[in-house]
Amino acid sequence: MLRYWPILAVVAALLPFASSSQFLVNLAMLTAFSALLGQGWNIACGFGGLTSFGHAVFFGIGAYAVAIMQTRFGINPWLGLPAAAILGAAAGAVLGAAAFRAGLRGSYFALVTLAFAEVFRILANSLDITKGGLGILIPLHPSLPNFQFADRRGAYALVLVLLAVAMGIAAWLRRSRFGARLVAVRENEDAAAALGIPLVRTKTQALALSGAVTATAGVLYAQMFLYVDPNIAFGAERSVEMLLVAMIGGAGTVWGPVLGAIVLHLIQDTARMLIDTPGFAPMLYGAILLAIIAFLPNGIAGLRLPRRRSAREEVRRA
Amino acid sequence: MLEVRTLSKRFGGLRAVKDVSLDVPAGSITALIGPNGAGKTTTFAMIAGFIMPDSGSVRFAGTDVTRWRPDRIAALGMVRTFQITQPFAGLSVAENIRVGAFLRHHDVAEAEARARDVGTRLGLGPMLDRPAAALTVAGRKRLEVARALATEPRLLLLDEVMAGLNPSEVNEIVALIRQVRDGGVTILLIEHIMQAVAALAETAHVLAEGALIASGTPRQIAADPAVVEAYLGHGAAERMARHG
Numbered sequence: 087m088l089r090y091w092p093i094l095a096v097v098a099a100l101l102p103f104a105s106s107s108q109f110l111v112n113l114a115m116l117t118a119f120s121a122l123l124g125q126g127w128n129i130a131c132g133f134g135g136l137t138s139f140g141h142a143v144f145f146g147i148g149a150y151a152v153a154i155m156q157t158r159f160g161i162n163p164w165l166g167l168p169a170a171a172i173l174g175a176a177a178g179a180v181l182g183a184a185a186f187r188a189g190l191r192g193s194y195f196a197l198v199t200l201a202f203a204e205v206f207r208i209l210a211n212s213l214d215i216t217k218g219g220l221g222i223l224i225p226l227h228p229s230l231p232n233f234q235f236a237d238r239r240g241a242y243a244l245v246l247v248l249l250a251v252a253m254g255i256a257a258w259l260r261r262s263r264f265g266a267r268l269v270a271v272r273e274n275e276d277a278a279a280a281l282g283i284p285l286v287r288t289k290t291q292a293l294a295l296s297g298a299v300t301a302t303a304g305v306l307y308a309q310m311f312l313y314v315d316p317n318i319a320f321g322a323e324r325s326v327e328m329l330l331v332a333m334i335g336g337a338g339t340v341w342g343p344v345l346g347a348i349v350l351h352l353i354q355d356t357a358r359m360l361i362d363t364p365g366f367a368p369m370l371y372g373a374i375l376l377a378i379i380a381f382l383p384n385g386i387a388g389l390r391l392p393r394r395r396s397a398r399e400e401v402r403r404a
Numbered sequence: 405m406l407e408v409r410t411l412s413k414r415f416g417g418l419r420a421v422k423d424v425s426l427d428v429p430a431g432s433i434t435a436l437i438g439p440n441g442a443g444k445t446t447t448f449a450m451i452a453g454f455i456m457p458d459s460g461s462v463r464f465a466g467t468d469v470t471r472w473r474p475d476r477i478a479a480l481g482m483v484r485t486f487q488i489t490q491p492f493a494g495l496s497v498a499e500n501i502r503v504g505a506f507l508r509h510h511d512v513a514e515a516e517a518r519a520r521d522v523g524t525r526l527g528l529g530p531m532l533d534r535p536a537a538a539l540t541v542a543g544r545k546r547l548e549v550a551r552a553l554a555t556e557p558r559l560l561l562l563d564e565v566m567a568g569l570n571p572s573e574v575n576e577i578v579a580l581i582r583q584v585r586d587g588g589v590t591i592l593l594i595e596h597i598m599q600a601v602a603a604l605a606e607t608a609h610v611l612a613e614g615a616l617i618a619s620g621t622p623r624q625i626a627a628d629p630a631v632v633e634a635y636l637g638h639g640a641a642e643r644m645a646r647h648g
Contacts (some may be wrong), residue, residue, distance in 0.1 A: 276454070284473070
């Protein structure tokens with residue numbers, strides 16, 4: 087029964103189209119949006135083991151790119167979407183080439199990504215082109231050619247399409263040569279190098295791919311809420327949300343981020359009803375993250391496919 | 405096939421490897437032996453690109469590969485295994501070997517078939533779909549060799565693939581290595597077990613305290629007083645001659 091939950095998830099995802107409840111559409115949209123963010127992180131970090139704590143940098147680049155392009159240069163946001171994806175990929179390539187060439191791994195890489203996002207936040211706060219701390223307001227012109235939706239269901243449909251693309255990329259990683267080699271790098275860098283896998287190039291490519299996907303999520307955000315500021319775009323909370331979603335559900339899996347997004351939103355909304363104190367969400371995130379690392383290193387998906395655990399059992403049996 | 409010239413490496417004040425030169429002729433099985441801490445694994449790591457040498461050169465198949473990255477060396481056809489086995493623990497045995505097969509095969513189905521074939525030939529057939537973490541020590545050593553072989557190397561560097569195995573497992577792996585060589589792969593191996601070296605290698609080089617002290621057939625080496633001293637301590641050869 088539990089094996090078929092993705093079918094249930096797809097059905098549930100389609101339900102809001104049949105209803106006119108704004109609440110239901112919003113809930114589904116935000117959950118799918120989190121899943122998209124989680125999948126963006128998951129592509130590099132779940133499959134490649136690149137522990138990024140600063141993925142907001144790609145999200146922010148996408149959001150600012152589309153906002154600046156249309157408010158300053160009058161470029162249609164539909165063109166901004168691929169442009170933002172390219173910028174996200176470029177940022178991933180630059181960050182990856184610099185960090186991996188220097189041999190940064192694990193927590194050192196995590197710190198560098200955190201700093202990278204923070205630098206972008208400060209830049210966005212002080213530069214003219216980003217309008218500093220004021221942020222950028224995108225004028226409201228709801229129409230499909232303008233990438234703005236009068237009906238939330240339109241935006242939701244687009245989130246679902248991009249989520250499907252991101253999941254398609256994850257599915258490709260699971261069955262392709264590139265994905266297999268990326269997982270090998272995650273599992274053991276020395277062994278991977280000995281078998282002819284170029285470490286820096288493989289990890290950089292993964293980060294670029296992940297940056298592209300995450301930047302498209304930034305574009306969606308800007309077009310849905312029509313406002314971007316440095317904290318929304320590059321804030322650490324966004325980075326934490328991405329990695330939480332992927333880790334709760336199961337990093338390195340196709341459906342993990344979807345599962346993680348559903349669970350995280352359930353927890354979040356319940357907690358918000360019970361305790362409405364500012365600063366409570368980050369604390370809750372921290373607690374969840376600790377619990378996941380301690381008790382469910384493979385996420386909820388790891389419960390369904392207990393690969394690591396069965397390995398240990400088989401060792402005991404042998 | 406492999407020409408190593410005056411390779412040296414210093415770790416702080418310790419000269420781990422001093423001016424090591426050796427040749428591995430194509431089609432041969434050559435051994436590098438020596439007591440613990442002699443610098444064998446460091447030498448290997450330098451040859452395969454994992455540690456940058458301070459001086460000296462490595463030529464492989466006519467190409468100077470000194471200071472090359474390990475993956476480029478592997479792509480050229482020289483692949484090492486690890487003394488402390490390094491399985492991709494979260495993957496199955498077949499998936500582990502497939503990572504090696506992906507070096508020459510871009511098609512997934514082809515790499516998969518190739519991996520299963522190599523795994524079966526190395527006696528891992530029944531374990532192919534089990535997690536690599538479930539393998540015994542002997543199984544993990546086989547997996548190291550299988551993964552390296554799946555890259556279709558011209559020269560295989562085996563780092564103590566027999567350490568920790570029982571005598572019957574050693575015999576099996578000796579037969580296996582011979583079979584690999586007969587398949588056209590040149591082999592350079594580091595080994596502790598003299599019995600295995602004598603059974604396998606045409607030429608052996610002895611490393612002690614970072615320097616090569618003897619080279620020759622296993623029989624010549626076993627009779628060399630300098631080698632006996634390196635293994636058993638200063639004056640041992642003389643004492644053995646007196647008592648023996």
